[in-house]
Amino acid sequence: MPLLAASIVDAFVHIVGLGLLSGAAAGAVAFLHRWYTRERVPSGLAVLAGVGAVGIWLGTWRTLQPFILDGSQDMLTFTNALITVVSFLVAGLTALGSVRVGDWAATDMVALTGGTGTDDVSRLVQTVGRVVTVTLPEHIDDMDGHDTVSSERKAEIAGSSFVFPRGLTVTELRDRIVSRLKDDYGVGHVDIDLTDDGRIDYLALGGRVVGLGPLLAPGTVAVAVRADPAFSAGIGDSVAVWRHDADDDDTDDSAPTRVTTGEIRGVVGDVVTLAVDEAEATKLDATHRYRLVTFPVESRPEQVFATRLRSADETMAVVTVSPRSGLVGVPVGGLDMTVVAVRPDGDPVEVLPPRSRVLEPGDALYAVVQPTRLREIEHAADATVEGITPDLI
Structure with a gap:
């Protein structure tokens, strides 16, 4: 029984040690990735680094063990296999938890080691201590004129705390909070009011422009077709869409038919994404091949203005x-x-x-x-x- 208890204790210590090794490796990867790129590391990459560190350790130990210990010991026992499997499971779970810790440590350290220059004309944040801690409100509004942020993302942001160095002006603190929200949570637009002591009076968020839909004019839709655009055609060009009823039969002399007009929004190989009038979209057939003729006109200023406004603050x-x-x-x-x-x-x-x-x-x-x-x-x-x-x- 004492021998069995000692073996269990040795196995437990072995598993815990490898779990700590995995957590340290994953946390270090998460910390360095956030520090260098200012973005959160993909969880899979950090877990792979943690489990990989355990694999390297086990492989090295299994290789050297016959020379360090009794070479007659059988490495391929059920007990050793079970300990190895459990070690990898614990290492994966530990690495997954260490990702958040490493990311959190890097974001706060970047904030604390940032610039501390002040503007003599601006108001300084009234605070006591060496750092400024800003707690986000529990209620977050939506910004008018921008895409809404999901309720799940708002729940994740609400009540969070950011740490910044002391000596910032109110304007500098506001800019840093906006940068943290955009970098840490993928928020596109932030509307925020701060008091003189750094508290948040009002916070509203807007989402980033994602996909093609938000950039389409009212009454238009995006349709992907197989087509032969002109050599000089590019995104934003207005084109006429022509269809030849006998594209698959070169012996037919039927004349081409003009189907509709549209604007090129994307070209990948022979697939062209067109923005066309919603009522005209049903005239296009995804199985047919079209020919595009570019109009010699410039982009309409109202479309350029609307596109730029969607991506602006x-x-x-x-x-x-x-x-x-x-x-x-x-x-x-x-x-x-x-x-x-x-x-x-x-x-x-x-x-x-x-x-x-x-x-x-x-x-x-x-x-x-x-x-x-x-x-x-x-x-x-x-x-x-x-x-x-x-x-x-």
């Missing part, structure tokens, strides 16, 4: 000036934002109004602005003269 919004708003009588050039159009109450839209154009009650402002400034202009447009935000003018 700014958003476009429409704000109506109330009769008692402090914005009444303020010239367009006096607003700290980009006003692309003004629509008076009941009158046509004035595109790119002059800076001297004075705002009147009922005017609808079409502004391209940061989300934080958007909330300020919305408040000012509805506020009385005493409630106007001075920073807007």
Whole structure:
């Protein structure tokens, strides 16, 4: 019995030691990957590194054991095989848990060792201690004009804490929080308000532009067809789609037929992705081959503007000036934002109004602005003269 107990203890120590080795290797890989790339390491890669370290150790030990111990010992016993299998299982689980620890350690260390320069004009964060700890709120809003972030991702972000070095201005702290949210959680857009002591008053998130759908104009769809585009055709070119009823039969003299027009959004080999009118999409057959003729025209400016706006931090919004708003009588050039159009109450839209154009009650402002400034202009447009935000003018 004492011999059996000693064997069990030896096996347990052996398994625990290999688990710690695996965890250390996986944690080191996660730490270095986050430190160098500022992105989280794929879990499979870190687990492979941890289990690989265990495999190297076992292989080296099994090779040298006959020369170190009694060479007559049989290595291929059931007990040794069972210990090896259990060691690999424990190593995999330990490595999986160490990935989060290594990633967390790297993100906080990067934050703590970052630049600490301050701006004498900006407000310094009021804090006690050597670091600033920022806790994210439990409630996170969605940003208007941007794709929504999934509820699962919001639940993961809510209540999290970030650690930053002391001596940052409020603006610098805000920029670092935004960078951490984008790097750590894959968030595309962040709207945040901070107090002087570094607490978060308001937080809203927007998703990144993913795929082709968000970049399509209203009423259009993307369709993939087999086609022969012109040699000079590229993404963004407008094309006419022609079909020859006898493409598979060269002896037929039937004339080609123009099917529809569209815009090239992608080319891979002989497969072309076209943005076409939704009503025209049913005319295209995935089994047929088409010929594309490029139109000698440039991209429409409104499409270029919409595409760029989708990937920018700014958003476009429409704000109506109330009769008692402090914005009444303020010239367009006096607003700290980009006003692309003004629509008076009941009158046509004035595109790119002059800076001297004075705002009147009922005017609808079409502004391209940061989300934080958007909330300020919305408040000012509805506020009385005493409630106007001075920073807007």
